[in-house]
Amino acid sequence: MESVAHSIGLSAVMTWTLLKVLIVFGSVMGVSSLWTWVERRGSAMLQDRIGPNRALLFGRWQLLGLPQLVADGLKFFFKEDQVPPHVTKRLYWIAPMLAFVPALIGFAVIPFGRSFSYQGALYHLSILEPGNGMGMLYPLAIGAVAVYGILVAAWSSNNKWAILGGMRASAQMVSYEISMGLAVLAIFMKVGGYDPGEIITEQAGVLWKVLPNWFIFRQPLGFLVFFVCMFAETNRLPFDFAEGESEIVAGFHTEFGSMKFALLALAEYAHMTTASALIATVYFGGWSVPFMPEAPVLLTILFFLIKLLFFMWVFVWVRWTLPRFRYDQLMFLGWKVLLPISMVNLIGNAWWMTRGGH
């Protein structure tokens, strides 16, 4: 590490941070774009269709339709970048970036493997070191800012459907943030801290001798609320009101084409990655390996990846299983069902803790 750091003229800490940034952002981008393919093949599988399989690599290899990714990417890059005449130009340019950047940086606080020491130095496997004081507030804050991408995209399009989509999305994200925050608050209370690292170490061990000591078994109500809210926060079906194509064409990205549209679409998948990582971290023990307290570092990374990819698959699975809600049903669910449930969860846990339970 030292010699590598010296050869590029940076300190060891900087090099390690840079390396982590490259790894995390590269993986999030890679997984997000890969998941556009998983979504199409998965939806085809669920609906008994074939899905994309015509793109061939060098005219020869089909590879389960994977070359479609390359073809789509090339198409997006070389398509004419049309700017409709009625848009607000500056905002129209900024909007895809506003959507994409928060989606990408939300992952920064999540540890993706066990910390390890090498040659006397301790290395943490998350971009922001533990104990930074932000902890789990950071993904909540980034999720709160993420709505601006949709809002700005919608408004700058200067189009009725786009504005309707943007307004729906913003109202929905603000309403579901409250229940999500309350669900996470119950976890903070149990852990006595709000650092993702602390949350994960709290979940080590065994529950009732047969189950891993994960929060899903200890706070099933909180998990239910958090899980549903994650779908609303990522604007995925059954809550994708920002782009309900049967009602408002394509919602906030109606007017976007070529690479701008690609960025908006990728932002959704990047959000999905972060949301899956959050679910895995908060309720499924993050990188911890069940029944193996001293797992090797590589195994912890592998387990984190497995959990992450599983929840990303759940996002796809749910999308092609459930129909879209109606807008008033969404608001009803958010305010009159999830909010009381999360309140009950929080207060019930507090009561249980004052009684000496854990």
Add this chain to the structure above:
Amino acid sequence: MFLLFALITIIGALAMSQQKNVIVAGLCMVLTFLGVAGLFLMLSNPVAAALQVIVYSGAIMVLVLFTIMLLNSHEEEPAIQSRPIQRWVGALLIAVFGAFAFRIVMGSKALVDINTLADANTAVRPMEAMNLAKVGEEIFRHYLLGFEIVGLLLLAAMVGAVALTKKEL
């Protein structure tokens, strides 16, 4: 870094007050809030920074922009008549408040400490980062009364808002 965040804050605020388009003005205000969050980070208070982003830019401004979009008037209306007296009173008030704020900041304990320490040529002690536990302790140990009053006030405001908007209760 400080200059960067300070510039973001000031430019956002100036752009907001100069902007004719209400939505763009709102977005400039978000920029200002993000700059302020950055300043909180520089003051080693990540909790305040995170809450600034979650509450102000994440919830309040989204709702404000949402309402503006619903209202369907996105341009500032021109004034019917110019009001010079109000302008001068406004400028005067800004000057007075600015002067007071400046005095309070310059006289604050932390700044005095830093100055005396710098005079004594000793190393300035590193500030301890704030975390949620400390915030909670402060609120519930030293500022409990204020906290309860604010809670009551917010509850009253909420009941009032519902009573105003709902025709039949």
